[in-house]
Amino acid sequence: MDDESVIKSDSSLTVEQAIANLQGEDLGLRVYAAWWIGRFRVNDPEAIAVLIAALDDEDDRTTVGGYPLRRNAARALGKLGDRRAVPALVRALECSDFYVREAAAQALEALGDASCLPRLIELLNNQVPGTLPAPEPPQLTQPFEAILEALGALGATAAIPDILPFLEHDVPRIQYAAARAMYQLTPSPEAQQYGDRLVQALSNKELQLRRTVLTDLGAIGYLPAADAIAQTPAENSLKLIALKGLLEKQLQHTTPPHLTDGAMKVMTLMDELL
Amino acid sequence: MTDHLSTLIQAVEDADSSYRLLAAVQELAAARLEGAIPTLIAALSYNNPGAAVAAVDGLIQLGEPSIPALLEQLDLHNYTARAWAIRALAGIGDPRGLVTLLGVATADFSPSVRRAAARGLGMMKWHWFPDDLLEIAQEEALEALLFVAQQDEEWVVRYAAIMGLQALARAIAATHPDWRSRIQSHLEQIAANDENWAVRARIWMAQQHLQTEATPTPAVVAKPSPLSATDWQTILEKLYDRKKQEKLVLAEGDPRRYRDLAASIAQPSDGVQV
Numbered sequence: 435m436d437d438e439s440v441i442k443s444d445s446s447l448t449v450e451q452a453i454a455n456l457q458g459e460d461l462g463l464r465v466y467a468a469w470w471i472g473r474f475r476v477n478d479p480e481a482i483a484v485l486i487a488a489l490d491d492e493d494d495r496t497t498v499g500g501y502p503l504r505r506n507a508a509r510a511l512g513k514l515g516d517r518r519a520v521p522a523l524v525r526a527l528e529c530s531d532f533y534v535r536e537a538a539a540q541a542l543e544a545l546g547d548a549s550c551l552p553r554l555i556e557l558l559n560n561q562v563p564g565t566l567p568a569p570e571p572p573q574l575t576q577p578f579e580a581i582l583e584a585l586g587a588l589g590a591t592a593a594i595p596d597i598l599p600f601l602e603h604d605v606p607r608i609q610y611a612a613a614r615a616m617y618q619l620t621p622s623p624e625a626q627q628y629g630d631r632l633v634q635a636l637s638n639k640e641l642q643l644r645r646t647v648l649t650d651l652g653a654i655g656y657l658p659a660a661d662a663i664a665q666t667p668a669e670n671s672l673k674l675i676a677l678k679g680l681l682e683k684q685l686q687h688t689t690p691p692h693l694t695d696g697a698m699k700v701m702t703l704m705d706e707l708l
Numbered sequence: 709m710t711d712h713l714s715t716l717i718q719a720v721e722d723a724d725s726s727y728r729l730l731a732a733v734q735e736l737a738a739a740r741l742e743g744a745i746p747t748l749i750a751a752l753s754y755n756n757p758g759a760a761v762a763a764v765d766g767l768i769q770l771g772e773p774s775i776p777a778l779l780e781q782l783d784l785h786n787y788t789a790r791a792w793a794i795r796a797l798a799g800i801g802d803p804r805g806l807v808t809l810l811g812v813a814t815a816d817f818s819p820s821v822r823r824a825a826a827r828g829l830g831m832m833k834w835h836w837f838p839d840d841l842l843e844i845a846q847e848e849a850l851e852a853l854l855f856v857a858q859q860d861e862e863w864v865v866r867y868a869a870i871m872g873l874q875a876l877a878r879a880i881a882a883t884h885p886d887w888r889s890r891i892q893s894h895l896e897q898i899a900a901n902d903e904n905w906a907v908r909a910r911i912w913m914a915q916q917h918l919q920t921e922a923t924p925t926p927a928v929v930a931k932p933s934p935l936s937a938t939d940w941q942t943i944l945e946k947l948y949d950r951k952k953q954e955k956l957v958l959a960e961g962d963p964r965r966y967r968d969l970a971a972s973i974a975q976p977s978d979g980v981q982v
Binding site for chain 2: 639641667668669670671674675678681682685690691692693697698701704705708
């Protein structure tokens, strides 16, 4: 995006203008409008129709063949919660651009529609022709992290045999995503081993990886991780978000304003991190 | 300087990677030696969030002796270091930080600073205040916390304000039962209206505590106030200035309007996230 388009497309954008920009000549403005519609959750049927159309855009290409507008359109559709976008997003899983497939998998997870599962499983097994790997190292063939997270969140128990090998993947983030999915897909008490794997990963030396694991633990709301979350060296902001995930999970088990012991414990830890 | 202390300080100075720096600052902080204060303060500006968290924790443990150096840090222009210093000030609860905390809890652009300030306002060392100043100070803290608990757009800041209100309600139980009832009725309203379940749950926990603490807890037996008459005079003058400014600002509009703008300019990597 060039400087001029940044200046033109400031927050004074209106819904009408954003929809018009999405179909306009200026590629920078199109990409920005897609982001803007998602960011401000413009739940407008026309905006959604235009975003869905943008998933087939051919005008906006990067030097290595990526589709910036498609990526932003997919991300925006994930935020708008309209399931009419599902078929188009499933088709976007076949896109040659790694980042379009990643954005589409994340959007499908957010939309919570299980109809995408067969395609996601094929993608996990790298069985979708024409999909190029990520352009930079480690040049993953597929956005495994996003796929695994979506499979876990969407309850894809049929995918368990396909997920298990990823527990040993070379890239730690992908291992964690697999553990997170396995936790969600396995009935307790067997699920606990996957939660515990994530707790162990909190002592990883890499801050960036500890941050990833905090997100994973928050997403699954794994209560036995509470103390480890509070103690791991990372930003308190991230620990608080992870503990909030644990707390919300606890609140599902009770009728307000009753609080479980687990909820009280989590809040006591949160108090200390403020 | 003891050998032990100089070895620990040397390790901080020699650290040649962010992980080593983190480990060295953690060790220095854990030693709880007053001689470590200048080195811990310096660690607030190293742009290493992990090390800064450890340094803040260490300074809070050391308490009041850290205050002069922290106040000096507040006058400097490094925003990141300033934000950390505010967090340490909030954690220590020293009255010399009161006016700063009142200001940042309601208007700082960084949520992590606002949440720390809100917590600090509730946990001020009230037993150090002279009687004539106590009531003014507590009323200011009460107004600021009620404002933050109801108006802040970040859940975690509202959560921190609830914790602050709970602590304040305990502190004023004997002297101001009327304020205590006011806090309780506000909590009830917020619990009914806040969209965030963590905030609601924190209110339920606060309500449980407030119900079971019918009799006020006696003030913690602690060191007498180290503050001089001049310190108290300065605090009082600043409080009056704040009162005057509040009227001016309210007449012209809510300063919080500018906070979104400031937040959108700030980079996520500026080290303020803690």
